[in-house]
Amino acid sequence: MDLRRLYRDMLVARRIDEEAIAMQRQGALPSYAPSKGQEAAQVGSAAALDLSRDFAFPTYRDLGAAVAMGVDLVGYLSTHLGTWHGGLYDPVASRFAPFNAVVGGPVTHAVGWAMGAKLDGTGGAAITYFGDGASSQGDVHEAMNFAGVYRLPVVFFCQNNGWAISVPTARQVAGGSVAKRAEGYGIEGVRVDGNDVRAVYEATRQALRSGQPVVIEAMTYRMGPHSTSDDPGRYRTLDEERAWAERDPLLKAAAELSRDELDEAEAHAKEVTRQVREGLLALGDRPGEELFDFVYREPTKALLEQKEAWRANG
């Protein structure tokens, strides 16, 4: 994989991340979950997907994966705008499951999807994103066990970013490693430098094409707050943040690129960010009818009556 492409996507994610925080500060975006610092883990893993047959199950902090997979970014960020919980992008066409705010639960979906793909003989694999915090959830354990029992093509991609809001990995992950847990399920577990985009890409590509379940623990760092409502100053030191800033995944990748390549990437990121900002500001609210429209394939009589009552009071 061309490092220039990976860097471009990482930089797009970084610049949109900055823009989203700015928009939140300006009151244009109600809340946001920054992904700064995790771009290599997200872009490197998602770039390894074969979009003709693989499928990704993201968390609420996977902007970099959305960028690398070519997901409609206005649609992706619309969830933070408060437009629609699952986002406005097409999850099926994007090969990117609806934005999901449940921690751990969606990991089991990847197992089901992978079983479906295996039954269909597509050769496709699922990748499921989760964090060190989510690794404590029973669903993650259940999912790994199921994948181990059925030998399903699932990549359990853990971004160990050091912090689950305010709780550090040391007080979250007994034994200290999510990857090591894989052995207990009879599946492969690897730990990679999550800030090395090429290492992440290579590990993920191998895992996806192995046809087997694999746990990848990408060691990275959430350089920003958990969300725009969070205050990391209450639970971690500036020294720690400075130390990780020196290991910024973009700096690491940029060191191998030419000035022209970096400038080109910067111009590209600036343009994409401008388009996303304009797209978000132009989006507007959804029609009120949509409150009722997607609960069932066909609305029930009771829902139609409620919709009518809502309309009558409008």
Add this chain to the structure above:
Amino acid sequence: MAERTARSGRDEEAAASADRMGAEPRKATVFSLQQALNLALQHACEDDDRVLIFGEDVGELGGVFRVTDGLRTKFGTDRVFDTPLAESAIMGMAVGLALAGWRPVPELQFDGFSYPAIDQIVNQVARMHYRSRGTVAMPITLRLPSFGGIRAPEHHSESLETLFAHVPGLKVVSPSSPAEGYHLLRQSIADPDPVIFMEPKSRYWHRESFDPEAPAKTLPAGTSRIVRPGKHATLVAWGAMVARCVETAELAAEDGVELEVLDLRWLKPIDADGLAESVGRTRRAVIVHEAPLTAGLGAEVAALITERCFGTLRAPVQRVTGFDVPYPSGALEDEYLPSIDRILTGVQTVLEYRRG
């Protein structure tokens, strides 16, 4: 509207459905509910090769109630398979399979075992279609052996219809007989939305004669059924309580009281029009369910009846239900469940009620 027991067009339906195996319409056969459900699963698998059946012990064993008996042999381990013992992952896997274009029919072994899967059922199964703005369908039928009456250990006799009916995005149904079981399960599996299919386990061995090949009929979501016509009051029930209400009505008839028994069957969406039609005629209603009284589905049914029939009601709607206690041990089960005597007392209350 409530479907009448006397149906027209029966012959047409029979002729139209003589297709399976290219044979003449078979004669009615006696089935237990367990056998009828088994047949429905078999036919669903035959008709749609995207149907998958999975859960704890549903393969080799055929399920603890044998509802999936023989299906693994017929359809293979790809389509009928055992899962590890983890209810949340079973339902999470169903979400992923649906996303991949399959039609999952998971079983959770007992009602009380669905609690560990509530997050998946409520936050994922019920919401994925909404969350994805209709781009991802969740045609999942969760088979859930339900309700009490079999002297079971703790957590094996729960009535969870209110819990599930309260969740937007879910449909909830409970059959009361083998024929109903067959058709409602076929309908549920064909439904494009997630359906919680609550099987009354105390009725698994109840037998009835019907011809599953003959009717091409479906029992669409939101329909109810009048099991026994009457004019003095309507008994509203579902699942195992339907048979108990019919028994009650037969006893009452000996005293000249004609009770109508309405099998609600779809607990979401509820057939509000069917309820109003029946109670509008009888002007009195008694709701019977196994679940505890407070905030039980009877409260919703009573509200629907009151909203639609307030002017014609001759008495406040009565509820005869389980008590507000945890489901008890077998020794106290009969004290807990609505008995014929308690139902008759409820009937007496609505019949003798006088204003002011």
